Amino acid sequence: MDRRAVSTTLSYTLTLTIATLLVTGLVIAGSDFVNDRREQVIREELEVIGQQVAADLAQGDRLVRAADSSSPTVNLIRNYPERVARTGYQLTLDTTNDEIVLKSVDPEITVTVGMKTSTSITTDTSVNGGKANIVYTGSQLEVQND
Amino acid sequence: MADLNHRDRGQIILIAAFALAVLFVSLALIVNSAIFTENLASRGETTGSDGALMARTMAEENVGNSVRTANTYNHTNLMPAIEKDVRTASGQRERQQVLSGGLVNVTNPHDEQIGSRVAMNDTGGGNYTDTGQNSGSGDWLLVDRVEDDYAGQPHTTRAFELEIKGGSDLASEGSLALTDRFTVVINNTGSPSRQWKVTVWKENLNPTHIHVQTELPSGTTEECEKIVTEDTIRISLTEGTVDSRPCDALGFHQASDTDFSFGSGISTPYNISYENGDTVKGNYSLVTTNPKADGNNLDNLDNGPSAGPSPYITDAVYEVDVEFSFVNSNINYTTDVRVAPGESDG
Amino acid sequence: MRGQAHTLEAIIASLMLLSSLVFAFHMTAVTPLSASTSSQHIENQQEATGQGVLVATAESDSLKPAVLYWNNSTREFHDADESEGYYTSGPPNNTFGEMLNRSFDERGIAYNVYFRFVSPSGDTIVRRYIYSGVPTDNAVTATYSVTLMDDNHLYDADETRNETVLGDTGNTYPIPDTGTNHYNTVQVEVIAWRI
Numbered sequence: 001m002d003r004r005a006v007s008t009t010l011s012y013t014l015t016l017t018i019a020t021l022l023v024t025g026l027v028i029a030g031s032d033f034v035n036d037r038r039e040q041v042i043r044e045e046l047e048v049i050g051q052q053v054a055a056d057l058a059q060g061d062r063l064v065r066a067a068d069s070s071s072p073t074v075n076l077i078r079n080y081p082e083r084v085a086r087t088g089y090q091l092t093l094d095t096t097n098d099e100i101v102l103k104s105v106d107p108e109i110t111v112t113v114g115m116k117t118s119t120s121i122t123t124d125t126s127v128n129g130g131k132a133n134i135v136y137t138g139s140q141l142e143v144q145n146d
Numbered sequence: 147m148a149d150l151n152h153r154d155r156g157q158i159i160l161i162a163a164f165a166l167a168v169l170f171v172s173l174a175l176i177v178n179s180a181i182f183t184e185n186l187a188s189r190g191e192t193t194g195s196d197g198a199l200m201a202r203t204m205a206e207e208n209v210g211n212s213v214r215t216a217n218t219y220n221h222t223n224l225m226p227a228i229e230k231d232v233r234t235a236s237g238q239r240e241r242q243q244v245l246s247g248g249l250v251n252v253t254n255p256h257d258e259q260i261g262s263r264v265a266m267n268d269t270g271g272g273n274y275t276d277t278g279q280n281s282g283s284g285d286w287l288l289v290d291r292v293e294d295d296y297a298g299q300p301h302t303t304r305a306f307e308l309e310i311k312g313g314s315d316l317a318s319e320g321s322l323a324l325t326d327r328f329t330v331v332i333n334n335t336g337s338p339s340r341q342w343k344v345t346v347w348k349e350n351l352n353p354t355h356i357h358v359q360t361e362l363p364s365g366t367t368e369e370c371e372k373i374v375t376e377d378t379i380r381i382s383l384t385e386g387t388v389d390s391r392p393c394d395a396l397g398f399h400q401a402s403d404t405d406f407s408f409g410s411g412i413s414t415p416y417n418i419s420y421e422n423g424d425t426v427k428g429n430y431s432l433v434t435t436n437p438k439a440d441g442n443n444l445d446n447l448d449n450g451p452s453a454g455p456s457p458y459i460t461d462a463v464y465e466v467d468v469e470f471s472f473v474n475s476n477i478n479y480t481t482d483v484r485v486a487p488g489e490s491d492g
Numbered sequence: 493m494r495g496q497a498h499t500l501e502a503i504i505a506s507l508m509l510l511s512s513l514v515f516a517f518h519m520t521a522v523t524p525l526s527a528s529t530s531s532q533h534i535e536n537q538q539e540a541t542g543q544g545v546l547v548a549t550a551e552s553d554s555l556k557p558a559v560l561y562w563n564n565s566t567r568e569f570h571d572a573d574e575s576e577g578y579y580t581s582g583p584p585n586n587t588f589g590e591m592l593n594r595s596f597d598e599r600g601i602a603y604n605v606y607f608r609f610v611s612p613s614g615d616t617i618v619r620r621y622i623y624s625g626v627p628t629d630n631a632v633t634a635t636y637s638v639t640l641m642d643d644n645h646l647y648d649a650d651e652t653r654n655e656t657v658l659g660d661t662g663n664t665y666p667i668p669d670t671g672t673n674h675y676n677t678v679q680v681e682v683i684a685w686r687i
Contacts, residue, residue, distance in 0.1 A: 019158045026162060030169040038176050045183040052186070059195040063479055066199055068467070072481030076195070081186070085179045160505055167512040174515070185532075200547065200636075207550075208639040208677070215641050215673040231674040235639050238610045238670070238677035242637060245608075376652050390553040 035107075038085055042109050045084045046102040050113030052080065053091060053100055053132075053143070060134045060141050061117035074136035082130040091132075093143060095123040117141065197248065198472040198479040205252045205470050208235050210487030213463050214305070217263050217433065221450075221460035228255050232468065248474030252483075255466045262438040263462035264289055264447060265431035271311045272455020274328065274423030274430065276446040279455070284424030286446055287417055288457075291335055292434045294414040299435070302414055304464065305488030306330075306384045306432035310346070312377035322347075322425070324359075329421040330383065332409050342412050344383060344396070346426075358388060360395040363411040366404060370395040378428070384408045384490045408490045433488075435464045465489075534686065535632050538601060542634030542682045545595045549588050556638055557647045558588035559607065559678055560665075564656050567664045569621070570649040578620040586651050592622075592682075602627075602687045608679040609667045619666060621680075631685035640667065640675040 056078055063074045082088070089104040099112045122142040133144045212231035220227035236252040243250040266272050275282030292302050308330075324345060333341040340363035349355040356379055359369040370393040381388050386396035386407060398405050409416065418432070438449075438461050448458040465486035472479045549555045561584060563570050573580045583589030583597070596603050605622040642659035656663050658675050667676050 016158075023158070023162045023165060027165045027169070030166065034169055034172050034176065037173060041176050041180040041183075044180060048183050048186060063195055063198060066202060067481035068484040069482030073478060074481075075478035077476055077478075081183070084183075085176055160508075163505070163509050163512065167508075170512060170515065196543070200543075204637050208637070211639050211641050212674065215643060218643070219673060227673060231671060234671040234674045235677050239637055239679075241610065241616060242608055242635075242677065242679040246635065378653075 039107060039109060042085045042087065042104050042107070043111055045081070046089060046104060046109065046111040047113060049080055049084070049089075050091075050100050050102050050111060052078075054113055054115035056134050057115055057117055057121065057141060057143075060136060061119045064119045064136050064141070071138050072136065074134075074141075076134040078132050078134065080130060080132055088128065091127045091143065093121055093123065095121050195477060195479075197246075197474070198477055201243070201248075201250050201472045202470055202479075202481075202483060204239075205250070205468070206483055206485055207487075208232075208239070209252060209255070209466070209468050209483070209485045213466060213485060214487055217460075217462040218267075218431075221263070221462060224260070224461060224463050225255065225258060228258075228463065228466065246474075248472065251471040252468050253471075254469045256468075258466040259435060259464045260437060261433055261435040261462055261464035262459050263431065263433045264457065264459050265429070265451075266455060266457040267429050267431065267451065268455035270455070271309070271428040272457075274420055274426045274428070276423075276457070278457055280424065282424070284422045285420065286423065287419045288446075289418040289432075289434055289436060291415045291417065292436050294435070301384075301409075301486075301489050302435045303408065303418070304384050304433050304486050304490070306382065306408065306430075307488070308346070308379075308381045308383065308428065308430045310379040310381070310426055310428040312379070326422055326425075328423060328426045331419050331421055332412050332416050333419075334412050334414070334416040336413075336415070340412055342409055343421075346381065356388060358393055358395050360406045362404070362406065366402075368395040368399055368402075368404070368406050382488065384432075384488050386490070433462045433464055437461075535630060538684045538686070539632040539634055541595050541601075542603075542632065542684050543636075545591050546634055546636035546680060546682060549591055550636055550638070552587065554587035554591075554651075555636065555680065556640070556644065557651055558584070558586050559638055559640070559680065560644060560646050560658075561586055561649075561651075562646050562665050563649070564646055564654070564662075564664055576620075576623070579622040580624070583622060585649065586647075589622075596684060600687060601684050603682055603684040606681045606683070607667070608681060609676050610670055612668050612670050627683050628685045631683050633681055633683045635679050635681045637677055637679045639677050642669070642673050642675050644675065 056076055060074055060076055064072060067074075084104055087104050087106050089102055092101045092103070094101055094112075098116055099114050102111045102113070103109070119136070120140050122137070122140045127143050127145050131145070135142050135144055209228075209232055212228050212235065216224050216227040216231065232252055232255055236250075239250055239252070266274075266278055268278070272278035273280050273282065273284075275284050276286040277283075289303075294302055327345050327347045329343050329345045331341055331343045333339055342361070342363060344358060344360045347357050349357070354373050354375055355371055356374050357369060357371050358381065359367055361367045370388070372388040372391060372393065374389045376389070379389065381393075383396060384407075386393055388396075395406055397407055418434075438459055446457065448456050450460055451458050465484060467482045467484050470481055470483045546555070549558065561569055568574070568577050569579070569584065571585060572578055579589075583592045592603060592605070602624045603622065604620070604624055604627065607619045607621055609617055609619070611617050640658060642657070644658050645653040646656045646658070646663070646665065648654050658665060658669070667678060670676050
């Protein structure tokens with residue numbers, strides 16, 4: 001038997017508790033960190049996708065303006081990523097403020113990207129991520145899901 | 147159970163290591179997603195529309211070529227000649243474009259506007275007089291009353307090209323005053339009468355230096371100077387080029403924000419005439435929206451090309467619309483394209 | 493015996509820890525852009541340059557003269573390589589060649605230029621204009637189409653118009669006539685790669 005003042009059970013319990021606390025603390029901090037990274041990544045990705053949508057709308061605008069007839073057929077077929085860091089997202093065109101609003105589902109993050117075109121755009125259409133068509137409907141540009 | 151003082155101490159560390167490993171893996175997945183997005187951002191997938199717009203420009207150019215040759219060589223049978231050329235060219239172009247994975251189609255020339263072409267075309271060139279000979283009058287009316295037939299049409303004269311042969315007197319400074327040099331004058335028939343003129347001359351001491359000076363109805367003038375080493379000087383008044391190089395005096399002048407292009411400031415109906423055409427020798431050609439059957443111009447002009455230098459008038463297509471279509475995996479673009487080669491950009 | 497098992501356990505534990513750390517550090521260092529000498533950016537840039545050169549040449553009316561830069565009497569392009577019939581040691585001496593030189597040669601990018609046209613029987617024929625060797629795997633291409641008409645002139649070595657017209661019976665131009673007024677459609681293709 002050893003002559004220590006503390007019994008083995010107590011020392012054992014203490015060590016285990018401290019170790020558990022440390023490990024739990026580490027895991028919580030780590031997962032918080034990962035979540036934070038994830039939110040930032042989602043924000044960045046949504047912004048990039050928003051810029052791409054704006055560029056595609058500008059392309060559509062250019063094609064409509066270059067047409068000499070009043071009703072050209074313009075159809076741009078685009079493949080946006082379906083998920084952003086493992087969550088889906090939605091696109092909305094807001095013509096009153098001239099911006100594109102992107103919203104991810106979980107966690108809920110909203111990103112806005114400005115855009116400006118000469119051709120008028122159909123307001124407030126909401127489109128899921130993934131395959132999208134930008135179509136000229138004879139008077140307005142519209143983003144549609146396949 | 148574990149006796150922490152002696153052995154099996156590694157278990158706690160192992161659990162912690164596993165937890166950390168799981169965290170690292172999920173972090174890796176997230177960073178991967180971010181890298182993918184950044185790469186997507188750098189790719190710039192605008193290749194679809196650039197290709198479509200370029201194909202449209204090429205189609206416009208090619209149909210323009212067909213219109214030009216049909217006007218020159220098939221003026222009795224215009225539309226069938228244009229249709230045939232467009233079909234041949236489109237078929238060949240389609241075969242070439244297919245290799246890049248797309249479909250380009252130009253078909254159905256329609257909605258054509260028939261005007262007339264006034265030209266003088268002789269291998270040796272003639273004088274810019276009303277008979278084409280040296281004895282004719284150098285001040286004469288080329289086209290009488292060019293009207294605007296189709297409402298909303300931006301221009302009514304196009305492809306006005308002068309081909310001045312070397313050896314013309316093309317009055318030079320010092321030998322002839324400005325009013326005695328070769329000038330093309332546009333004046334409107336209504337009142338008040340306004341004039342747009344452009345004068346061309348070459349320098350006495352350096353005959354390769356060609357000057358072009360434009361005078362607007364308001365009196366503002368602008369001059370440009372180009373060095374042309376070739377024997378034939380090619381000036382396109384509607385396109386605004388001298389020897390295929392742009393000339394400030396025939397286009398939009400940035401510094402003063404004024405438009406000096408062909409006929410700027412003059413509204414239809416207007417007349418086109420030459421002054422001092424006896425100083426110039428060569429060929430010329432222009433297309434207007436006036437139909438030949440109007441009969442206004444047959445005093446000075448022959449009805450159809452004749453042997454020997456002499457100005458003539460024929461039917462010509464002023465502008466035509468074609469259906470253009472560009473399809474590939476990213477884009478589907480179909481539209482009408484209006485072709486009027488050599489029209490002023492202003 | 494027990495000592496060996498313990499040692500093994502300790503070693504494996506430390507190895508796992510180390511490898512997980514190494515894995516964690518490596519995941520941040522890999523990007524798809526660090527692949528080869530020619531990344532996607534550079535390829536995009538070269539393609540845009542090639543397209544830009546073609547469009548600029550066409551706009552200044554120098555592309556057709558470059559296609560028609562043919563010497564009717566010696567039956568080859570002006571100053572081309574005698575035995576091959578195309579340019580191997582540098583661009584031709586016209587505006588198109590000058591623009592290619594400024595955009596590509598001065599940046600260490602090699603290029604080939606081909607003419608693609610149609611024979612009277614409908615087959616596609618490819619003819620070399622400028623050839624600098626076999627392109628690498630990362631080459632990019634840019635194209636522009638030009639229509640030739642029967643009344644287009646050939647061009648002399650100093651880029652002035654020659655008397656000979658494409659519709660003339662005695663001309664030796666390699667691209668054949670395929671229509672009445674329309675001569676042929678030529679697609680000029682520029683392939684560029686980094687040497």
